[in-house]
Amino acid sequence: MRLLHAVMADIRFQIKQGFYLVYVIITAMYLIIMSFLPDDILAVALPLVVFSDPSVLGLFFIGGIILMEKGQGVLMVLVVSPLRSWEYILSKVISLAIVSVLAAIAITYFSYYPTVNWWLLLVSSILTSGIFTLLGIMINAGCNTVNQYMLKTIPYMLLFILPCFALLGFPYSELFTIIPSVAALKLMLGSFHGILWYEATALAVYLLGINLLLLKFTVRVFENKIVYQD
Amino acid sequence: MxxxxxxxxxxxxxxxxxxxxxxxxxxxxxxxxxxxxxxxxxxxxxxxxxxxxxxxxxxxxxxxxxxxxxxxxxxxxxxxxxxxxxxxxxxxxxxxxxxxxxxxxxxxxxxxxxxxxxxxxxxxxxxxxxxxxxxxxxxxxxxxxxxxxxxxxxxxxxxxxxxxxxxxxxxxxxxxxxxxxxxxxxxxxxxxxxxxxxxxxxxxxxxxxxxxxxKDLMIEHGKRIVNVEFRMNGNNHAKNFDLQNLGENLEFMNILKSAEIKTIHSCEATLEDIFIKLTGRNLV
Amino acid sequence: MIHLTLFKNDLKQIVRDPIMTLLLFAPLLLIVVFKLLELFLVPYLAAKTGFDITPYFPYVLSFVLLMNSGMLGIVTGFMMLDERDGNISQLLEVTPLGRNGYLANRLIFASILAIIYGFIGIAVFKLPDLSFFTIVLLSVLSAFYTAIIGLLIFSGAEDKVKGLTFAKGLNTLVLFAFADLFALPWLTFLSWFFPPYWVTMIIKTPDSLIAICFAIVIHVAWLGILIFRYSRRES
CATH class of the missing domain: 3.40.50.300 (P-loop containing nucleotide triphosphate hydrolases)
Incomplete structure (x- = not known):
């Protein structure tokens, strides 16, 4: 109940801040680009775009959102309300995942890609979005300015993005699947190019596990660095 | 609680x-x-x-x-x-x-x-x-x-x-x-x-x-006196009287009767006075 | 005089705050990443798909320049937003520096960096037939673009989250640098009104007087309008 209220509040806030509007514009931009790509390049570019923009948007926005709530002092009020830390965090994850999913589906749908596994696309964009939003909350805990936050995300981004090149394939590159971003990208590619059902299941379960672990860890970091100021 | x-x-x-x-x-x-x-x-x-x-x-x-x-x-x-x-x-x-x-x-x-x-x-x-x-x-x-x-x-x-x-x-x-x-x-x-x-x-x-x-603090730390300002014979005066047996204090009663009273104050301490007295420092 | 002391102060602040120092080097990181991509990914793609990037080289340079100056603009924009939240800008506005002085100070600082990184970017991604004049022109345009982005974020966003939303939306501006690739008449026409298109045009046709004139006019017009809007809101 509290969680639902929190999610509704977050969504309303995001609409007011123009998230949805901006993503309409961005989606339109991608669609223009996509419409010019030949089919064989679209097959690579589309999953990459869906992965690199809508699915990762949480990391981009969450820093500002929390810094603002901190600045306005609202965070303090939430801390002394019955709203649990995990509810606060999960609410952020869910509300941003909704934007992710809507943008991912819109970009994919209007690119008229022939073979999309919509369920898999839904699952993979939710799981990816969750990981990056949680990562953002964790990075954010020690930051006071947006610039600090953006800088701190750079090493994490490198850590998450560089291994993705492993998908190009080289000896032992399969080992990189252990890195959540690689697993997520694999699942995302799978929803466009097809993937064995057991591989997809394994990846999804793995990513879900990572999400839960990260959630637990993020709650701890959040409580240590933001809730308690000792 | x-x-x-x-x-x-x-x-x-x-x-x-x-x-x-x-x-x-x-x-x-x-x-x-x-x-x-x-x-x-x-x-x-x-x-x-x-x-x-x-x-x-x-x-x-x-x-x-x-x-x-x-x-x-x-x-x-x-x-x-x-x-x-x-x-x-x-x-x-x-x-x-x-x-x-x-x-x-x-x-x-x-x-x-x-x-x-x-x-x-x-x-x-x-x-x-x-x-x-x-x-x-x-x-x-x-x-x-x-x-x-x-x-x-x-x-x-x-x-x-x-x-x-x-x-x-x-x-x-x-x-x-x-x-x-x-x-x-x-x-x-x-x-x-x-x-x-x-x-x-x-x-x-x-x-x-x-x-x-x-209330208690103010009385405890105050002076047990009353301060009277009055006008008598064309001059302004101010005087302190002990609260003890005030009603039997003839000078005080006399002033009340004959002088033009400007102010009368009991001298309990304000919280601020008490604070400064107890801690030796100012507030804020 | 006032400006000079403030510059010194800015520099001091930046040097003392390691985060800011690092952030100033972030464009360098971007250049390195792109160079690495060029060195490793491009031959790989060429080998695997037969994709030849050579004809698209002007677009790559244009992209790098725009990303760099855009990034500096965004950083400056957020610096000013943070200062507004911390009421530092309010403080500076009531000093002899004033509101406009404060803004000028921040933007000029970022623009100088943009010029420097413009030169570096061009040097790293060299195209053979760029004259010295073109290089200087591109760097100066970078400075303008930085100021435009910084001002757009600062004056357009009331808070950090709006600022981020803005920054995200502004990324789409870069699309206009590639507009003529799509050969859509309406898109090309629309692009005429945006700075990124003209940066690409100058790189593609460095000798075209029309491109140079349009590029300067569009950049100056954007900055002019933004400054005008900003200073009018003051009164």
Whole structure:
């Protein structure tokens, strides 16, 4: 109940801040680009775009959102309300995942890609979005300015993005699947190019596990660095 | 309601001993004032009781349970107004109340009623970013009491308010007290403390130097005399008389009878006097 | 004089705050990443798909320049937003520096960096037939673009989250640098009004006087309008 209220509040806030509007514009931009790509390049570019923009948007926005709530002092009020830390965090994850999913589906749908596994696309964009939003909350805990936050995300981004090149394939590159971003990208590619059902299941379960672990860890970091100021 | 015994607290980062061997208790239905200069440990104590700081030594029993045994349910029972307004600036006054109110199990008071009480009803649909500081403070205040908490913490509730609005806030605090609510008031405004508190504690450098009812303290630390200013034979005079057996003091009675009295004052100490006397330092 | 002391102060602040120092080097990181991509990914793609990037080289340079100056603009924009939240800008506005001085100070500082990184970017991604004049022109345009982005974020966003939303939306401006690739008449026409298109045009046709004139006019017009809007809101 509290969680639902929190999610509704977050969504309303995001609409007011123009998230949805901006993503309409961005989606339109991608669609223009996509419409010019030949089919064989679209097959690579589309999953990459869906992965690199809508699915990762949480990391981009969450820093500002929390810094603002901190600045306005609202965070303090939430801390002394019955709203649990995990509810606060999960609410952020869910509300941003909704934007992710809507943008991912819109970009994919209007690119008229022939073979999309919509369920898999839904699952993979939710799981990816969750990981990056949680990562953002964790990075954010020690930051006071947006610039600090953006800088701190750079090493994490490198850590998450560089291994993705492993998908190009080289000896032992399969080992990189252990890195959540690689697993997520694999699942995302799978929803466009097809993937064995057991591989997809394994990846999804793995990513879900990572999400839960990260959630637990993020709650701890959040409580240590933001809730308690000792 | 609150029982603190031998409380000690040290900030981890700065290793500053913020609270030392503090003991006091707050009874149900009481307005308890926590007074002291900035940096004395008022806010630290309040934060410890609210639960924003951990790792204290000693005992803090709140609402019948040790503070660190409480979970998040604790916050169903308490209301907190910090010393600066904590509000969603993009939302309207009413939306702010509704949003935070939705997190409580208790049925919250009707937002319109609350807003009317503090004179904000006409502005209920105005975004908070367009509010003056006083308006934000009032909204912040009613937000902290809307879920009908048993125990309330107010940090400088009247700062930044004009006398009219400060009066409204004080009235609400007294209403809450009448409803048998307990109020923990942190302030360095001695007038507010004098008007509202059943008991006050003076705190300096992390220690409580004195606790008592304002009235008792004022009499205890005052001079047992009465000061009279009067006009006699075309000249102004001022004179002090001992309160002891004042009615049998012939000179005093004579002045009352024959002179033109300008002022008569008993000389109990103000809280501010007591504070300076006890701590050797000024407030603020 | 006032400006000079403030510059010194800015520099001091930046050097003392390691985060800011690092952030100033962030464009360098971007250049390195792109160079690495060029060195490793491009041959790989060429080998695997037969994709030849050579004809698209002007677009790559244009992209790098725009990303760099855009990034500096965003950083400056957020610096000013943070300062507004911390009420530092309010403080500076009531000093002899004033509101406009404060803004000028921040933007000029970022623009100088943009010029420097413009040179570096061009040096790293060299195209053979760029004259010295073109290089200087591109760097100066970078400075303008930085100021435009910084001002757009600062004056357009009331808070950090709006600022981020804005920054995200502004990224789409880069699309206009590639507009003529799509050969859509309406898109090309629309692009005429945006700076990124003209940066690409100058790189593609460095000798075209029309491109140079349009590029300067569009950049100056954007900055001019933004400054005008900003200073008008003051009164």
């Amino acid at each position: 609150i029982q603190v015994e031998n409380l000690n607290f040290t900030y981890k980062k700065t290793r500053k001993k913020a609270i030392q061997e503090m003991s006091f208790d707050v009874k149900e239905g009481e307005v308890f004032g926590f007074l002291g200069p900035s940096g004395a440990g008022k806010t630290t104590t309040q934060r410890l009781i609210i639960g924003l700081l951990r790792n204290y030594h000693g005992k803090i029993e709140v609402l019948g349970k040790e503070r660190n045994q409480w979970g998040k349910d604790y916050y169903e029972h308490i209301g907190v107004a910090f010393d600066f307004p904590n509000l969603y600036t993009k939302l309207t006054a009413k939306e702010n109340l509704q949003l935070i109110g939705a997190y409580y199990k208790n049925e919250c008071e009707d937002p319109d009623k609350l807003l009317e009480r503090v004179g904000l009803l006409p502005e209920k649909d105005v975004r908070v970013e367009n509010f003056s500081k006083g308006m934000k403070m009032r909204l912040n205040f009613v937000r902290s009491i809307m879920h009908n908490p048993r125990l309330m913490f107010f940090d400088e509730p009247t700062s930044g308010l004009d006398p009219m609005n400060a009066h409204i806030i004080k009235e609400i605090i007294l209403e809450q007290k009448k409803a048998n609510k307990t109020i923990f008031l942190t302030t360095h405004n001695m007038t507010v403390a004098e008007q509202l508190c059943d008991r006050v504690a003076f705190i300096v450098e992390g220690k409580i130097v004195v606790i008592g009812s304002p």
